[in-house]
Amino acid sequence: MKYQGKVCVKRMETDRKAYRPRSYQPRPRVAQIHVLGRNATALAAGELRRKDPLASAALGLSRAQRFAIAGTLFLVSGLAWIAPVATALVLHHALWAFFAASIAFRAFLLVLSSQPTARFTLPKGEDLPLYTILVPLYKETEVLDGLCKAIGALNYPKAKLDVKLLLEIDDKETIQAVRNYNLGPEWEILIVPPIGPQTKPKALNAGFARAKGTFITIYDAEDRPHPDQLRHAVHAFAKDVVGNLGCVQAPLGYYNAGQNWLTRQFALEYAAHFQVLVPAMAHLGLPFPLGGTSNHFRASALRAVGAWDPYNVTEDADLGYRLGANGWRLGTIAPPTREEATAQLGPWQRQRSRWLKGYIQTIGVHMRRPAIHNAMAGALSMMITLGTAVFAALGHASFSIVVLGFLLLAPWTGALLAPVDYGLALAGLLVGMAMLALGAKRAHLACTPLDLLGAILYWPLQSWAMAMAIVDLIKRPFYWEKTRHGLCPKPSVESNVCSDLDNIG
Numbered sequence: 001m002k003y004q005g006k007v008c009v010k011r012m013e014t015d016r017k018a019y020r021p022r023s024y025q026p027r028p029r030v031a032q033i034h035v036l037g038r039n040a041t042a043l044a045a046g047e048l049r050r051k052d053p054l055a056s057a058a059l060g061l062s063r064a065q066r067f068a069i070a071g072t073l074f075l076v077s078g079l080a081w082i083a084p085v086a087t088a089l090v091l092h093h094a095l096w097a098f099f100a101a102s103i104a105f106r107a108f109l110l111v112l113s114s115q116p117t118a119r120f121t122l123p124k125g126e127d128l129p130l131y132t133i134l135v136p137l138y139k140e141t142e143v144l145d146g147l148c149k150a151i152g153a154l155n156y157p158k159a160k161l162d163v164k165l166l167l168e169i170d171d172k173e174t175i176q177a178v179r180n181y182n183l184g185p186e187w188e189i190l191i192v193p194p195i196g197p198q199t200k201p202k203a204l205n206a207g208f209a210r211a212k213g214t215f216i217t218i219y220d221a222e223d224r225p226h227p228d229q230l231r232h233a234v235h236a237f238a239k240d241v242v243g244n245l246g247c248v249q250a251p252l253g254y255y256n257a258g259q260n261w262l263t264r265q266f267a268l269e270y271a272a273h274f275q276v277l278v279p280a281m282a283h284l285g286l287p288f289p290l291g292g293t294s295n296h297f298r299a300s301a302l303r304a305v306g307a308w309d310p311y312n313v314t315e316d317a318d319l320g321y322r323l324g325a326n327g328w329r330l331g332t333i334a335p336p337t338r339e340e341a342t343a344q345l346g347p348w349q350r351q352r353s354r355w356l357k358g359y360i361q362t363i364g365v366h367m368r369r370p371a372i373h374n375a376m377a378g379a380l381s382m383m384i385t386l387g388t389a390v391f392a393a394l395g396h397a398s399f400s401i402v403v404l405g406f407l408l409l410a411p412w413t414g415a416l417l418a419p420v421d422y423g424l425a426l427a428g429l430l431v432g433m434a435m436l437a438l439g440a441k442r443a444h445l446a447c448t449p450l451d452l453l454g455a456i457l458y459w460p461l462q463s464w465a466m467a468m469a470i471v472d473l474i475k476r477p478f479y480w481e482k483t484r485h486g487l488c489p490k491p492s493v494e495s496n497v498c499s500d501l502d503n504i505g
Helices: 038-051 063-082 084-113 141-152 172-180 200-208 229-238 261-283 299-305 315-325 345-366 374-413 419-442 449-458 461-475
Strands: 009-012 020-023 032-036 131-136 161-168 187-192 215-218 245-249 252-254 295-298 329-332 337-339
Touching (some): 038 200, 084 261, 131 141, 161 172, 172 187, 215 229, 245 261, 261 329, 261 449
Parallel strands (some): 131 215, 252 337
16 A cells, blocks of 8 residues: 655554665655554554463453352352342342442542642743654544644644554545645654454554653544643653652543533533542542543553553553552543543443443453452452442443332332332432532533433443443454544534633642
8 A cells, every 4th residue: 555645655564673665755844654564563462462461351251260250150049049038138238238338438539539639830941751642543534633733732842742643554534634634743644454453452552662752642533632731741740759650641521511411411420530530549549440541651651561452442441450550650630631422322332332341351351360459459449440330330220120110119019128228329329419510510511400310310321331241242352342423513622721720730
């Protein structure tokens, strides 16, 4: 495949050897396109699996895990056959204790997160380091223009930027659109051949192998990052006197939150997670699941842990816990990134099913070696976040139906759940709504009591996504369910800047 015109073409034979130009046409001050060689792509797809197989989702469940799951199912089935009522009560009490612990811990994080955060002013005239921005794209022609403008609006010297667009070789439309776009010399376009799983983390590994920056960040195609985000990340790393801060996460939000009911609920959910839960966990020194974008890494930390797992479809969550397991600390910064929320139920279900499938993969990978997590902090954090998400998705719809059925039929049957069950449901509802309200306030989202009550209908939607995730995990565990973007009105770059800049610090 040849590319001509405003860009010059090179082919990378390996990621460790010099490049041999296939057709070279010098064009000063323009981006270059490189088609990665098979060796470089194979390394991106399989390096972690080769170096540390137990850290990769490629292996699926280990033999010990399969025996443990089979043994547990056999034991529970046998007990249910012998003593069904007693077995049901034990399972009920175990689940009640798990969710009670999760709700109590989230209430603690809510109180902790309510404390005011320190603010700072960015220094001027500082000597900024080289910063690599990785941007994986696949069938994203609709949002390419906005992406380039948003990156161009970053308050960071262009001479200190190393921007890499990561494209798939079968995505001819996006490749052609990028070729026609007037990109500067700080941009590099890498085309990834179809070797290994066609996933975002494989493309990120390919880009990271050619990264020049001291720090690395990721932006998705539809992202609109705050202009000062890179400078805040540099400042956060500069304040790390110990040198163990491996990554800082910027809060994510949605620029189309008001498009419909689903996007409003999605935006509230994100606000609770990134404005309340994540900062509190970072304050406690606990690892947490990173977002899929706007996480800023030390390049040395990424190399030390093997970068991204191409076989994990929530590579962000996995990497957050792998950093923590290897002694790296996670932090947060305030300047946000706005994204496009999925506005239709079908695409939302498919996206959520990929997340839940990846959560199961991540739990399975990290529970192979739970002792590696310092003082079990990583295991605790994982079960409070990913474990709760998985179990809640399994039970939201069924639990809601059971509670509603008991309440509606009580006048005729006289049957009621135990008071502690209603108490647990009420506690979970109140803590969840409090987190939504606080997150909305910090994210400057309009939030009415009706929006908060709408969460009662929004949460059970995850149960169908969970069923899809389980089927997908069995049939095609490494399949990446693509989310289409560019379906909402295009935001301006300026609309991403927070109206209350005093809150950024």
